[in-house]
Amino acid sequence: MRISQLSAESGVPIPTIKYYLREGILPPGEQTSATRAEYGQAHLRRLRLIRALLEVGRLSVAAIGKILEAVDDESLSMHAMLGTAHYALSPAVEPHEDSPAWTEAYELVNQLIDEFGWEITPDAPAREELAHTLLTLRQLGAEPTLADLVPYATAAQTLVQTHEIHKIPLDAPRESAVEALVIGTVMYGRVLDAIRLLAEESVSARTLAGRPVTGS
């Protein structure tokens, strides 16, 4: 199909498609003349994935570029591909001074990982992100402990192990499998966020709605 039809089928405006082509996140079409290129179903599929990562995943074009590069790199194992996607998903955490408070927060993350016997590379970005969040909680006057984190880790492990990993079609062609992995990581993260807000609203309606407007 021509770019105009790709635009009509995907709902993505032509200038936006051209921008994705320039940024290299959408592979070029097959050049049929100096001014014409043909696009296929793979382009349509890739466009849908890009829009999903942008709109629902709220990722930047740069982060999407890194993820799709890993998706397309056939020398990467599925696990290595996931690692690259995790890097792109995690916000850069500013380097911390080696303060005692930072060390303590980082140590708490290590304890959690040990407690569950998880296999995590030393430089996994989620380690730093979690430590940074715990340090911030402490600065806000909360004192997160291992016992506070265990229920989150239990819930996350159950969801990933029992409900997410089996959705990856491991016997499908690599492209489908890695796409499913990225979709699962990003989209089900958003599903969980939104559902947690719903649960919170309902628990709040029952617990807090009758509370007076001021405390003591």
Added chain:
Amino acid sequence: MRISQLSAESGVPIPTIKYYLREGILPPGEQTSATRAEYGQAHLRRLRLIRALLEVGRLSVAAIGKILEAVDDESLSMHAMLGTAHYALSPAVEPHEDSPAWTEAYELVNQLIDEFGWEITPDAPAREELAHTLLTLRQLGAEPTLADLVPYATAAQTLVQTHEIHKIPLDAPRESAVEALVIGTVMYGRVLDAIRLLAEESVSARTLAGRPVTGS
């Protein structure tokens, strides 16, 4: 204390503090002369909360402004305050045409809410956000069903009901209670996101690491 000391104690540069004052997210100090204002512990505490919402919560200054307005509005009940915070937390979802696919996604969200007997206002932004994510999953070729969502709702309900709501010091002064509510909503959302990525990495290490680089 003077603004210079507030900057030193909080680690926030003076021009940034002035910016927060101009934006109205930090209340003004007590004017002691034409050119001097005095700041107190409440300012230090508010600055820490702003930095946490910015850096860990990744919220915009505009969203933080809306949340803090609700925090400071003593006429709002705790539950109403939480509702305002949820609005500020949820990204604006573009209005959808009344397509059959959108209606179906929205209906699935209603089914989930019914299944759990949750009390959710009709215009809760998390409803639209979840429906939008489900619609996007469908466009990507996944077919999310009620059974796919139930484990997420079960996990979220347990976390909120058993582990989060009791952290709110309901008998403390309103200010502490609403702050704890905002901190719980935003910070423990990030804790859950980061822990889910850790669980995913570990499950992937055990399930996928040995997989060949290509499928069929």
